Amino acid sequence: MPLPSPDAISQHVDTVAIPVAGLRHKLLSYLEETDLMGGQRLPSERQMMVRFSTTRVTLRDALLQLEAEGCIYRENRRGWFVSPSRLRYDLLACLPFREMVESQQRKAQTDLLTAAEVPADTVIARRLGIEEGGAVYRITRIRRIDGRRVLHVCHHLRRDCFPGILEFDLAVHSLTDLYRNEYAIRVTRVSFELASTVLGNEAAEALNAAQGSPAQRVTRINFDQNGRAVDCDDEHWRHDAIELTLSAAPQR
Numbered sequence: 001m002p003l004p005s006p007d008a009i010s011q012h013v014d015t016v017a018i019p020v021a022g023l024r025h026k027l028l029s030y031l032e033e034t035d036l037m038g039g040q041r042l043p044s045e046r047q048m049m050v051r052f053s054t055t056r057v058t059l060r061d062a063l064l065q066l067e068a069e070g071c072i073y074r075e076n077r078r079g080w081f082v083s084p085s086r087l088r089y090d091l092l093a094c095l096p097f098r099e100m101v102e103s104q105q106r107k108a109q110t111d112l113l114t115a116a117e118v119p120a121d122t123v124i125a126r127r128l129g130i131e132e133g134g135a136v137y138r139i140t141r142i143r144r145i146d147g148r149r150v151l152h153v154c155h156h157l158r159r160d161c162f163p164g165i166l167e168f169d170l171a172v173h174s175l176t177d178l179y180r181n182e183y184a185i186r187v188t189r190v191s192f193e194l195a196s197t198v199l200g201n202e203a204a205e206a207l208n209a210a211q212g213s214p215a216q217r218v219t220r221i222n223f224d225q226n227g228r229a230v231d232c233d234d235e236h237w238r239h240d241a242i243e244l245t246l247s248a249a250p251q252r
Helices: 006-034 045-051 056-068 097-102 122-128 175-183 201-206
Strands: 072-075 079-082 087-090 108-119 135-145 148-158 189-198 214-223 229-238 242-245
Touching (some): 006 056, 045 056, 056 072, 135 201
Parallel strands (some): 087 242
Antiparallel strands (some): 072 079, 108 135
């Protein structure tokens, strides 16, 4: 059986893409006309299939495009929702989560998932400048903005810097405040690594999102007043929840 020509393949791709692009435009118009607010649920996929006279495959492709653009988001077993306005995440400000959120007239909330002493793997040991297998504290938390789960963060803290820190209520206390008030440690320098990624199983489950959903990864290594790396954070944000900002004067 002869293989299809490149022109035939191109024509097939165009034919498939056109209804998806058209439906995406109709969905955007629908969102504007109905004036749905951030956090409000869209009709079920079955209802949207009837409303727009389309197939499930075409609808899902159009919805995934809007999700990738940050217009809507999914929650497992709940459906599709309109994305709220993004939080401005100023990398240079280095504000604690609650302060950053409340400064933008939003409501912040933290849920503690786990807190335990674990051996440092190769990556964590390298970041913190300690021996592989050395003891660190691993703390995982969920962060919410206006009730919505938007951030799964995994902290690794040097045990020798923060003895007894697991005894505090880490869902209430800011780590930055604990560092300063209980351990006389001030974060004076931060190293960032940024990348677009997808949610893995742990983060997706914590955020009630589909595994493989688009995400923004922010890795922070915090250094104290003596230049010592004291902790590192791996943040996985729903990608539609934040807008990363950075202002710096160019070197001359």
